[in-house]
């Protein structure tokens with residue numbers, strides 16, 4: 046991801062700032078500029094609390110390999126890693142990594158809370174992208 | 183009088199036991215535990231660094247303070263493991279805790295005392311009226327080369343304080359420093375791991391600076407060791423602070439509540455500050471706390487703190503609960519988490 050794009054996503058990635066439709070009050074994460082329900086174009090920022098529940102999850106033990114080391118975008122995670130679909134308390138669902146636990150402890154329906162983590166390093170010389178991951182609480 | 187308005191701490195969940203590090207290097211775990219006075223240490227997740235630790239601690243401090251982000255005028259984070267050589271950690275922390283753009287920041291660096299140095303500057307800002315409230319603290323993901331004795335203690339964690347003149351829970355009655363040019367521990371530019379002078383890190387370094395700064399402070403405010411309910415000294419291991427306390431005339435009872443090193447290791451810039459956070463978690467109005475940090479290179483900052491009647495509103499026993507909330511990992515996993523295995 047190019048530096049300007051990383052920079053533009055800081056509010057979403059750091060503080061779970063999505064959107065609310067001022068007309069029908071529908072909440073969105075990630076950011077949408079047009080309301081899917083009523084077509085409103087004047088969406089306002091909305092900060093989600095960062096609490097939710099695991100809807101489903103998967104544990105990746107064999108990710109796509111990069112034998113030539115061509116990929117300069119290096120995710121800040123170990124293998125295996127766990128990714129879950131999380132339903133936020135306010136309604137919207139998002140996909141995020143589940144960290145800080147033994148994978149046996151991850152279950153559908155468990156409560157999670159947001160944590161601030163490194164997401165990606167753009168090579169040893171590039172920028173560090175920070176953002177949201179979740180952990181059991 | 184300027185003082186601590188709120189505090190927040192963060193300790194990563196992962197732990198490694200002394201036994202597992204000793205097994206990798208053929209060391210005698212029982213002897214090492216006895217010699218260093220620690221049983222296990224905290225380990226950062228592979229996705230944690232000084233910025234993420236400082237953000238978590240600062241979010242907790244801000245939430246506890248009930249202040250609006252608008253009231254924060256400056257952010258000063260001290261560390262010897264800032265993620266960038268050029269690009270301040272404070273910019274990441276400020277944005278992640280919801281500050282707008284009307285604040286100032288710069289990063290602090292002074293080995294393990296960078297966090298207390300930041301707090302002194304924060305107190306000066308608050309006293310002078312240049313800002314209503316300032317965020318200051320220390321965080322580190324300490325690095326040690328595999329096989330170096332430092333590997334048993336180098337840990338991760340941090341604590342952040344909001345300093346101001348109003349709504350104070352612990353007044354900073356006095357703070358002063360003792361500084362010299364003493365090369366006991368260092369890391370050269372672009373080097374991954376620190377170098378150190380072995381036993382030289384003891385008498386002329388840690389012990390001299392902490393005892394001199396603490397004596398200067400007590401002389402200045404006219405106190406004796408028995409006037410303090412708690413004392414917190416920098417904790418590179420479990421032995422040094424226990425011995426320096428004894429040399430100065432403090433008892434085990436005064437230092438025990440702040441000795442977090444025994445369970446989480448040396449969190450460098452977070453070390454004495456996590457000890458202070460643990461003490462604030464249990465302190466009562468009117469109690470007096472002595473804090474003396476130590477940073478290699480070398481210097482000590484000493485603080486005379488007096489707890490106010492507002493303290494109970496902020497106490498969550500957060501340090502103790504984080505010390506007990508842990509996931510043990512193996513030595514290979516520890517190497518991966520700390521970037522020693524690609």
Ligand SMILES: [Zn+2]
Nearest residue numbers: 066069080083
């Ligand atoms: Zn709508």
